Ligand SMILES: Cc1ncc(C[n+]2csc(CCOP(=O)(O)OP(=O)(O)O)c2C)c(N)n1
């Protein structure tokens with residue numbers, strides 16, 4: 619064999635090559651990027667129907683069954699569908715064959731939902747269609763069982779509502795712990811200095827958690843959904859979406875006498891939350907600037 623002959627003829631060169639491979643292998647292993655949730659595209663789409671007040675049985679018979687039948691006859695590439703119906707909520711999980719063009723599949727699901735809209739119960743809103751990827755599968759979910767445990771945004775969806783609303787919630791229920799969760803863009807919209815100032819001055823300690831992906835992620839995603847091959851998608855830095863370099867948000871609360879901390883690694887989150895709650899219980903407002911990974 620030529621490789622054996624070469625090794626016998628040039629033992630030094632072969633030894634150096636083997637050594638090089640070993641060193642470069644170890645180096646590239648050490649430099650390899652690690653992502654806890656790699657962006658793997660799963661061919662699964664979630665379709666959610668909301669109809670407050672509709673019983674689970676009616677949801678199943680009058681909405682979910684009809685839409686399942688329509689999907690399975692008109693949408694290409696479906697492997698199987700799993701559905702669940704609850705009072706007011708109907709969920710369809712649609713599994714596609716590997717390699718299906720998910721953009722086309724979502725367009726067909728949208729079109730089918732539009733077509734059957736006339737035969738669904740009056741007042742049925744168009745469903746939410748959510749494509750899954752490994753990054754948006756939740757790691758943990760809040761299991762809220764008591765009423766008034768969660769306040770969402772207003773129907774108008776205005777950024778900047780959350781922080782003022784958090785102070786209002788604390789004012790209404792001073793004995794309860796209030797956690798305000800916002801994105802980095804929403805944090806800036808919320809007028810942070812007056813928020814932290816009032817929290818301290820009026821003795822309304824809350825815990826603010828900023829999910830900081832250094833961008834207006836929703837704006838970026840909406841642009842990609844509408845124009846997947848457009849000029850913005852092809853730009854190295856998508857215009858009007860980036861919020862970097864990100865300010866040291868954790869220092870903003872400190873200027874108002876609160877406790878701020880930056881969290882970079884997933885493993886640091888739990889201890890940081892414990893430290894923040896300890897501050898909160900002693901009456902000091904707290905905030906965590908949690909650096910997350912931007913997707914796509
Ligand atoms: C007052 C107001 N202006 C603009 C918008 C449009 N808008 C919706 S989401 C969003 C970006 C939010 O960014 P961020 O809070 O960082 O959350 P991310 O999407 O990055 O998770 C914007 C500008 C809005 N909802 N309300």
Ligand SMILES: [Mg+2]
Nearest residue numbers: 801802833835
């Ligand atoms: Mg953001």
